[in-house]
Amino acid sequence: MRKVFLGVDVGSVTTKFVLIDGEKKILNSCYLKTSGDPIVAIKHGLRHIHSHFPGDAAIRAVGTTGSARHLAGVVVGADIVKNEITAHAVAAITRVPEVRTVFEIGGQDSKLILIRDGVVEDFAMNTICAAGTGSFLEHQAVRLNVPIEEFGKLAARATQAVRIAGRCTVFAESDMIHKQQLGFGKPEIAKGLSEALVRNFINNLASRKTIEGPVVFQGGVAANQGIVQAFHDFFRGEIEIVVPPEHGVMGAWGAAILALEYASEGTSFQGFNVVERDFQTQSFGCEDCPNSCEIVILKEDGLLKALWGSRCGKWTPEIREKTGTKNYQEPTQYAGKQ
């Protein structure tokens, strides 16, 4: 049996699955909308991977990442649960070993990762401001009545640049409307917005950091030619920007690689029949101490599967063990692995 490794990246907007072999080569991948329901998205992804699963292979280890990494870790059965910064960096280093900077722009957050000699040296992550992310672009595309897929091509048709002000989506929007009233065409506005997004990304994340090439540009937004061009223009072509073909699934690929690197005896993988199970999330406020934690419970077919949110530790491992759920990841464990 061939050993294969599964990586799952459940983000706020999209969910990605990647299946790799022992040489880190991608065998199969999928890219789906999360649509606000990560469990449904996870099931869809599993179904896709299962239907394209090589006959002579067996899953050896699973890694999850993304903002719903803990949930995905329990549902799929992960051997390693990693933050998205590490996962993206690992994938970028695998794809372009000499990479020195990673730009990752997703739906609701963006990341800048500095890499020196194949090791992450510094990173910045933007989680509260939408001005440098895909949702900014998507929102403005709706206003322009342009499908987001066409946005990049539209920007490429611009004959002149129009500067759209805004370190904030709200100001950018009012300025964009103003520029429309002045009579600028849609291509110029699209180009102006792309440049505004790039400026916002740099201003928010790269202040006082030295950006060196080659830059690997990944995440959903990297599909947008207008943004790639805007980055190119911003650095006056002095910095090489690489958009890998698998730019959309880099996080999931990174999670799969981490699963490969950290794989130990046995796997926690729950099997493909997870798609037939019923998952439910409930929560309650624990008022036993002033922390007033909100405890989130995940149930599988009515049985307790996992608990989150307890600060004092009262609602964690013991309960999981009692119900026979495999202890999917204790943070101290991976800190100790060398």
Place this chain on the structure above:
Amino acid sequence: MEVLKATFPHLAHLDIALGFLYPTLGVDIVPPPPISKKTIELGVKLAPQNACFPLKVTLGNFLEGIEQGADTVFMVGGVGPCRFGYYGEIQKVILEDMGHRIKFVLLDHPRYGFRRFLDALRSMTGGRFSFIRAKRAAILAWRILRFTEELEGYLRDLRARTWDPQQLETMVTQSLHRLRQVSSPVALDSLCREVRGEISLLPKDNTRDHLRVGIVGEVYVAQERRINFDVERLLGSLGVRVHNSVSTVEYLLHALPFFKSTEKLEAWRLARPYLNRFIGGEGIDSVGSTVRYAHQGYDGVVHLYPFTCMPEVVAKGIMGEVGRDYDLPLLHLAIDEHAGEAGLVTRVEAFVDVLERRRKFGRKKLGVGG
């Protein structure tokens, strides 16, 4: 004379020491309930939006204290380029505007009017008390406060190293609880001895060299775990030994007339090549402590401060220079009521990954130096 029923802001375990001191001074205290979501909501609703987070949380403390029957509020003030000095005044006006008829006692630094300081101090005590008893109580309260910090120190250092962090947490919680019942120096001594003995017997993992991270930042956010998402525990659970350069003991010691905190003076001396003037708040301490952690070979520094905190934002820029010179990774975390736990956890996890990978692949290779 009427007995005051006073409430005060929470700061780490300050309430334990004050709970011991005040009854001796002839004041009834009404400690505010521990900081909770409700405390924060109350404070955020009434405080100016642009005020920094500690003002909002302590305002919430006062409101909850008043709800529980307090008629007096004790607050410390200060003068300097940081807005903290003005908190008390603002909070007083807010409480008055709400129609609360309370006595607001603001203790300012003696440097800015010794007479006023003494007056405030007098009104913070019941008026009638034995000086000798008060002095004894103050010394014991001080020792209690120091012991609470010692206990917190064990937690930071040992969480990652003990095989059973839950047992350690329980031990510390119980000790803090017992500390509330202490009434004499003898009782305190025996409690200290007992707890230290118990903790030294905890089985520890000495087989591996744990990552070490130092915490610097603004005095309130860096210490109040109910505000900073308990970042120390998170680091501990990721296998990191933590040291916190911020301490209420040192802060108060330095504020007392005729005393100086040697820790603070040392940090200021170390900060001098980068910053040689007072920029308000704990700005200079943050820079100096970062230099100290670099000298001590720490793997990284976490910088905690309230969002919009001016001294810390200045310090943040300067700390970048320190980080470059010593090749020391820094993680800056700005906290306010909008801060989300998920984003913070992701950043802390990634930071620990960075430190681990640097150790594994060797930081020297990266070219040390500025």
